[in-house]
Amino acid sequence: MIGLDDITIVSMALLVCKNCKKVYEVSGGADCPGCSLAFPHSYNYSASDAFLKREVARVIAERARAGLEGLVGGLECIIINTERKHLRAAAQELLDATGLELEGAFRDDAHSTIVLKTPGSADVLVRSRLRGTNPFAAVNRRPKSRELPDTRLETFVYKVADIDRYVDIQKARGVRFMTARAVRGVRSSFIQTRPSRFTGNSTGFVQWDGERGDWRGLKSERVRAPIAKSRKAHLRFVKEIDHAATRVRAEDRDAAIVEFMELTNYRFDFAIYVKVFNSITNVARLTAADYAMVFTSGIAPYVDDDVSGPTEKFVHNFGPRVHHVAFRTERIERVFSSLKRDGMEFLIELVGSRNEGLKQTFTMPSPLTMLVTEYIHRYGDFDGFFTKSNVTLLTGATGRQ
Secondary structure, rough: OOOHOOOOOOOEEEEOOOOOEEEEEOOOOOOOOOOOOOOEEEEEEEEEEEEHHHHHHHHHHHHHHHOOOOOOOEEEEEEOOOOOHHHHHHHHHHHHHOOOOEEEEEEOOEEEEEEEEOOOOOEEEEEEEEOOOOOOHHHOOOOOOOOOOOOOOEHHHHHHHHHHHHHHHHOOOOOOOOOOOEEEEEEEEEEEEEOOOOOOEEEEEEEEOOOOOOOOOOOOEEEEEOOOOOOOOHHHHHEEEEEEEEEHHHHHHHHHHHHHHOOOOOOOEEEEEEHHHOOOEEEOOOOOOOOOEEEEEEOOOOOOOOOOOOHHHHHHOOOOOOEEEEEOOOOHHHHHHHHOOOOEOOOOOOOOEOOOEEEEEOOOOOOOOOOOEEEEEOOOOOOOOOOHHHHHHHHHHHOOO
C-alpha cells in the first residue's frame, strides 16, 4: 500500500519545447535537448497540488474512521455498453486487437452481455441494454457523442470484502447507488453507484461467493456469441489492463479524484502538467503493482476548441468519459507493426525508448466503443509509471480525434 510519505505532489519548474514537445528539467536558459531549439521558444512554468495534497490526507483519515480502509480491493472488471447493433462487432474488435479471450455470453431481461478475459487482468464485459432507461443518457448527449447515446465505458467494478457493510457505510456518508441493496448473482453480490457528475462513470463493487469470475445474475441464461478469437501470434504479447484514463473538466479535476478516493481504497499518487496543451495527467493507485486509475483534465477551463487544448476540447465535445484503456504489452514494436499491417490506425507512432524506460502508442478511437486503445511497454528497470515527454506527446496526438 502506498503511504502518505510515498505520495508525489508535483511542485516543479519544467520546460516544454514547442517544437518537439520534449519535456525537460533545467535551470537557466538552456536549449532543448531534443531538437536544440533555443530556450526563448519554450514554455517555463510551475504548478502546485497543495489543495489536493490536503484533501488526500483528509480522505484517507476519514476512510479509516468510517471503517472503509482495506475494505475495497483491486479492479475486477470494466463494463463497456454499446448500441445493440454494435454489440458483437465491439466484442470482436477487442478480441482482434488485444490478448482478451472469449469466455462466454449471457442474457437477462435487461442486458445482453459478452464476457472477455485474459489471465492476471480485470475482465471486460461488453454489453447492450435490452430495455429500461439509460442512466448515462444525459452525460452522453454531447456534440460528438449524441449519435451513439448508449455507448461508453460506463462502470469500473472493484472487489469488496463485505458488500453489505460497505453499502451501509457509504449510504450513511451520502453515496447514492442504483439499487437499494446489493443484487445477488449466481456466485456474486453486486452493486454500483449512480453516474458521477464529475466523471460520468459509475463505480461498481462485487463480493464473490466462492471462485471469482461468474458475472451472471440469478435470472441470466447462457447464450451463444457468434464471434471467435483471432489466433494471430502478436496478440499473445498484449497482456492485462494496465490503466484507464478518464477525461474531466478542469474545474472538476480535484473533485473527481477525491470522489474516487472516497469510494475506493485508491490514493492519489502524482500529476504531470503539460502546459503547452493545457492538460494535467493525474494517477491514482492502490499499490504499485495494481491497475491504476488516471484522470486527465485541463489546467484552465474550456474556452473554445482553438485555444483550450485537446483535453478540454475532448470533454466539451464528448462529455466527461473514459478516453482510453491501456494494455501492458510485451514486444511492443512487433505488436505495433503487426496491428498496422492488419489495418489498425494510430493517433501517433510509438513514443519513448529503452533509455527513457517506456514505450507507448494510441490507436484511433473505435467507432463501436468510442474508446482509444493504448499499448504500453515498461522496460524492466523502469521504476516509474509515465514519463513527462511521453505524456506530452500522447496528449498532443489526441488533438487528431
